[in-house]
Structure formats: C-alpha cells, structure tokens
Amino acid sequence: MKTMKITLILGTRPQIIKSAPLIHLAEEDPEIDLQIAHTGQHYNYEMSKEFFEELNLPDPVVDLNIGSGTHAWQTGKMMIGVESLLVKEKPNMVVVPGDTNSTIAGALATAKLHIPVAHIESGARSYDMSIPEEINRRLTDHCSTLLFAPTKNCVDNLLKEGIDEKNIYLVGDTMYDSLLQHLPRALEEKILDELNLEPKGYAVLTTHRPDHVDSPEILKKIIETMMKIRELVIVFPVHPRTMRRLTEAGLQKKISNKSNIRPIKPVKYHEMLMLMKEAKIVFTDSGGIQKETFWLQTPCATLRDQTEWTETVDLGANVLVGVDPEKILLETERILRKKGAKKILQEKINPFGDGKASEKILCAIKEFCSSF
Numbered sequence: 583m584k585t586m587k588i589t590l591i592l593g594t595r596p597q598i599i600k601s602a603p604l605i606h607l608a609e610e611d612p613e614i615d616l617q618i619a620h621t622g623q624h625y626n627y628e629m630s631k632e633f634f635e636e637l638n639l640p641d642p643v644v645d646l647n648i649g650s651g652t653h654a655w656q657t658g659k660m661m662i663g664v665e666s667l668l669v670k671e672k673p674n675m676v677v678v679p680g681d682t683n684s685t686i687a688g689a690l691a692t693a694k695l696h697i698p699v700a701h702i703e704s705g706a707r708s709y710d711m712s713i714p715e716e717i718n719r720r721l722t723d724h725c726s727t728l729l730f731a732p733t734k735n736c737v738d739n740l741l742k743e744g745i746d747e748k749n750i751y752l753v754g755d756t757m758y759d760s761l762l763q764h765l766p767r768a769l770e771e772k773i774l775d776e777l778n779l780e781p782k783g784y785a786v787l788t789t790h791r792p793d794h795v796d797s798p799e800i801l802k803k804i805i806e807t808m809m810k811i812r813e814l815v816i817v818f819p820v821h822p823r824t825m826r827r828l829t830e831a832g833l834q835k836k837i838s839n840k841s842n843i844r845p846i847k848p849v850k851y852h853e854m855l856m857l858m859k860e861a862k863i864v865f866t867d868s869g870g871i872q873k874e875t876f877w878l879q880t881p882c883a884t885l886r887d888q889t890e891w892t893e894t895v896d897l898g899a900n901v902l903v904g905v906d907p908e909k910i911l912l913e914t915e916r917i918l919r920k921k922g923a924k925k926i927l928q929e930k931i932n933p934f935g936d937g938k939a940s941e942k943i944l945c946a947i948k949e950f951c952s953s954f
Contacts, residue, residue, distance in 0.1 A: 779860075865882075
C-alpha cells in the first residue's frame, strides 16, 4: 500500500482548532502520513502546547518559532523555514488552512517548489484589500491546486475570479466539524460557576485586530462603549499583548476599578465555547467567532465594517457595528429587548455544511494524490 505524505502548515490558535478534525482522521488512515509544521506565528509550540493537548493532537515535526514582526519579515522568514522543510521531506501535498501569514507563506513556498497546495477555507471574501487577511486569502487561492470552499457563496467568489471549477470543492466548514465534536465536552465546563456568571446575564468581548488594539483612540472607544452597557457583565478574555496596550493607554485601571468589564486571562477552547453559548451577546472582531456564535445560536455584534462571512449577516445572526458607539449600543438594546433570539437562530438553515467537511477534504486529497 502506497503511503501519501501530507504536510499541514499552521501557526495560530484558530488554525489549530479548524485543523483538529482533519488531523484525527489522517492519523487513523493507514494511507496517510501527516506531518504538522508549526510556524510559531502567534505562539511557539511550547506556548500553544495546551491547545494541542486539549484537542489531543500529535506534536508538530517542526516548530519554526518565527514570532512577531512586520508582515514582510514574518512571511519571509516563514517561507524560508517552510521551503527548507519541504525540500527535506518532499511531501505529496501541502495543506494550508485559513488566511494568516502562515497560510500565504506556506502556499507560496510550496507552489514555488511545484508541490500541490490544498487550501482549506477557500473563497471567503470581504473585498477590503486594506485587511491583511484578505490579501492572504486571495493570493493563497490563486496559487492552490485544490480549493476547499466552506459555503456556496465562497464557491461563487472563486468562480467570479476565474478559478477553474474542477479545482473547487464545496465541502463545508472544518471549524463546524470541530465545534460539533467538542461541544459535548464544552458543556461540562464549569467556567460560568468559576466566574460567578448567570446564563444570559453577561456578554463576551474579544478584540485582537491590530487596527483596534494598536490604536489607543479606538481601543479607548471600544472599552468606554462597553462600560456603558450596565445591564450586562462584559467578560473580556485578554491576550497578553492586548493587556499591554490597555495598560499603555491607561485603560487597564479603568476596567479593573469596579466597572462592568471583567478582564480574564485567555481561556481554553472548550471554556470559550461554553462562554459564547450562554452569553446574551458576543462582541468580536474575530472571523471565526462570527461563525461559532451562529452555530451556538448566540447573537453576534462584529466590531468591523465588513466581514468575509457575509452568510452570518444575511441570516440575521450577526450585525456589523464597527467601532461606532451608537451602533454598538443600539444593537445591544435591540438584543436585550428581543425575545426568543436563540429559537430564531436555531431555525436558520446552516450554510456551512453538515459537520463532515474534514472527511470530504481527506477523501479529495487522497483521490488527487493517488492519481500520480
């Protein structure tokens, strides 16, 4: 039996989560030899080890430990590291999930070596080229061999850009696969008790985008707007980098001084699922959380003016409020007044597949690789 060597390149927490179901399937398949390459974009492996352990994933074969830097420096260093690994390992295919600098670095280095690239989450578009992730998404799609689209809208976006239909696979969203697999365990988490929270008596806030956290003015606007929402406790998982920015802007004392905002350390995946599921509303600038809240039937207010996940907006599960205080407060008031929001969202048709995207992806990869 011929073994297919597949290299999976990741480097951020969302990439670990959305890749987990595929990794487990590949581990169980005797025809697949899967190697994980960790770029260290957000966390080196030692720092992200808890995510691997929580999701029961094998260790990466390499940790490039790139770390933070400018987009060009980070992407360039990743390409050099990925190229070195691929020249040594000679995989049959390289898989890149998402839209990070790890994604584009992996795709470009692989394509230059004439190794087939499979892109998971192809076709998502916000049509705002000022966003680094939009650049990464487009370039990755256009140098990929197999394009795995999570929704029909993503397929349409790829076709409009002239990508050959035979290379596009409508498979669903691997992040949905992961959520379905891990939700039973998440429901056992005691984080609400630990934080003394009542279901629907709090909101969740996440913000990580550089144009938000690196701007003292915008960060201050977000925090001061949240402080006006007195009806809810605002649970705020804060990354260390964001906490530094809060301190530099003089906001850390504000939110820890008897305000309604409760800053907490970053939580594990299962804990975050439980927090989002029982929240009254989630405020976020994250792409993945916009989808997760829809699947958990929790209203979402996105602190951006555009989104690559337009499906969530079309379904009425997500409202784009930007960082406009008036829009944020109006949307919060609307949600607080609304009855039966969860039931309404439960009745919406899910455009992100049936929870078996990873199976479809692995099947397509095996079929492609076996043809050579």
